[in-house]
Every structure is written in C-alpha cells, then in structure tokens.
Amino acid sequence: KQSIFIQTETTPNPDSLKFIPGVEVLSDGQIMDFPDFKSSQVSPLANSLFKIEGVNRVFFSSDFISVNKYPEQDWAALKPEIYGAIIDFYNSGSPILSEHSSDINTDTTILPEDSxxxxxxxxxxxxxxxxxxxxxxxxxxxxxxxxxxxxxxxxxxxxxxxxxxxxxxxxxxxxxxxxxxxxxxxxxxxxxxxxxxxxxxxx
CATH class of the missing domain: 3.30.300.130 (Fe-S cluster assembly (FSCA))
Incomplete structure (x- = not known):
C-alpha cells in the first residue's frame, strides 16, 4: 500500500475544498469535471466521492481533487469521509478512469476551421x-x-x-x-x- 498524505487547501468558494494527495491524479495536463452523480460513472474515485452524503460536485486536475458540498453540510463531518474515499481508492490500485472519457480538455485545441x-x-x-x-x-x-x-x-x-x-x-x-x-x-x-x-x- 502506498502511504498517502492528503493536504487540503481552501478556495474562494467556502463550499469547495482542494484535496492534494501528493500523487498524480490525472496524467499531465488533463482535467475532468463531474457536475453530478451520473457523470461520475466513468471514474471509480469520483463515483465513491459522490456517494458521500453532502457532496455535489467533483473535479480532477493533474495534482488535486476539488470537492464541492451543499452549503448546509459541514466540512468537519465530510472531510474524514473524503479522506477515506481518496485513500481507499489509491490503495485499491484501480485506474482513475474506468473507460476513456472524451472530456479530456480538447476545448482549446485549435482546429483548421477556426477563425x-x-x-x-x-x-x-x-x-x-x-x-x-x-x-x-x-x-x-x-x-x-x-x-x-x-x-x-x-x-x-x-x-x-x-x-x-x-x-x-x-x-x-x-x-x-x-x-x-x-x-x-x-x-x-x-x-x-x-x-x-x-x-x-x-x-
């Protein structure tokens, strides 16, 4: 098992925290947004985070996971569960994406037809x-x-x-x-x- 030490960072949004696991989340330059439970089906980690009551959005970059919660939920109660889900995922050895997702940051690829x-x-x-x-x-x-x-x-x-x-x-x-x-x-x-x-x- 790899030992994961997760750091958290606050963001400008009080209902969102960055969790930094100290290991690669997505391979370099990739980012993925999971705005709802349905979209999280392609990622075992996003899916398990959505199963925590109070989580309403998950986002991955190459080195952090940001988790959004409902305003009435308290971080003190959610954080241990989020830590647990992240650590369990990294110890499981599962790939972060269960299938190739088409959402890998292609919005700014300059196409031949672009003005x-x-x-x-x-x-x-x-x-x-x-x-x-x-x-x-x-x-x-x-x-x-x-x-x-x-x-x-x-x-x-x-x-x-x-x-x-x-x-x-x-x-x-x-x-x-x-x-x-x-x-x-x-x-x-x-x-x-x-x-x-x-x-x-x-x-």
Missing amino acids: EVVAMIKELIETRIRPTVLEDGGNIKYMGFADGIVLVQLQGTCSSCSSSQATLKGGIERMLMHWIAEVKGVVAISDDELNELNLEYFK
Missing part, C-alpha cells in the same frame, strides 16, 4: 486564463464564439462560487477584450443551460 479570432481566444484561455482558474481549484472551458460574445463554462470550484461572476467579468472578460478587439463580452453558461442549448449555433 483567427477563435484561435486567439483559445490560445489565451489555454495559456493565460486556465492556469489562474486552476489555482483556485476550478477550470474554464471554451464553448463557442458568436456575435462578439465568448461562451464559456466554469467548472469545479468556480461553478457555484459567488465570486465567479466577478472573476468572469473582472479578470477573464477584461483580458479577452484587451487582447482581442472582436470580443465584446464573455458569458458563462450553467450545466442546465448547457443541456438545453443547441450548441450548433455557436460552432
């Missing part, structure tokens, strides 16, 4: 914006660009954080508008809107 503006937006998100958002235990995903508006999805810690609107408008929107004249604003879409939206329009 120069879209390529620049993707490049900025990948190199300047995502590293900052990851620091806080979350992620930003590029969803599309239409009529001067960049559509993004905030994941992990950032998804339910009250300061995420400020981050979005203050940091992300300002940076994109500063570097790219064609960008007039940034809009974050929620998981529910994502399910309803026909994204064909933004492709």
